[in-house]
Amino acid sequence: MGKGLDAIDRRILRALVANGRLSNAELAKEAGLSASPCWQRVRRMEEEGIISGYTALINHEALGVGETVMVEVQLEHHDAASLEAFTEAMAKIPEVLEIYLMAGDFDYFVKIAVSGTRGVEEFLREKLFRVPGLRHSKSNFSLRCVKKVAAYVPE
Incomplete structure (x- = not known):
């Protein structure tokens, strides 16, 4: 089960998978956090390689x-x-x-x-x-x- 992720981390990840263009404020709301702790969690998951990047999905x-x-x-x-x-x-x-x-x-x-x-x-x-x-x-x-x-x- 992924490198010590808790339920909030998973909510953040699911929200980003659904819409990678969410602002930090929108993401924090989805995760049930205030903006600063949400931003810190995202940065931690980026640094740990759990979030490896962001991209647009293209309709081929x-x-x-x-x-x-x-x-x-x-x-x-x-x-x-x-x-x-x-x-x-x-x-x-x-x-x-x-x-x-x-x-x-x-x-x-x-x-x-x-x-x-x-x-x-x-x-x-x-x-x-x-x-x-x-x-x-x-x-x-x-x-x-x-x-x-x-x-x-x-x-």
């Missing part, structure tokens, strides 16, 4: 890249240098939203945002297939997102 469909594709990747080699090289190459590609090193049948799970099947083909041909050490990939197309949350705050 509105930007013309509404297809979400999950790509399973197998590499030729599994030494540290090969894994690091693949990770670095993927991190540089703008369409890549998330990269997970996996245990199981494939080595990486890469989530991308593209424009239709042509965008998938271009990503595969022009970007993924050019990364050295790739053995195999399998693309899975998302039909529709049925749940999407920014974070999970345990009870």
Whole structure:
């Protein structure tokens, strides 16, 4: 259960997940605190790495890249240098939203945002297939997102 968090810390985190643009005064009200103690708790959670940053959630469909594709990747080699090289190459590609090193049948799970099947083909041909050490990939197309949350705050 997360680094000594109490119920108030969790209320703060849930409020920030729901609306990261809350002012400190609004956040304090949500958490049942006055402004100063609320600000101190947020700063502490930032310093401890519990809050790792703030960002805007983007509607990819509105930007013309509404297809979400999950790509399973197998590499030729599994030494540290090969894994690091693949990770670095993927991190540089703008369409890549998330990269997970996996245990199981494939080595990486890469989530991308593209424009239709042509965008998938271009990503595969022009970007993924050019990364050295790739053995195999399998693309899975998302039909529709049925749940999407920014974070999970345990009870």
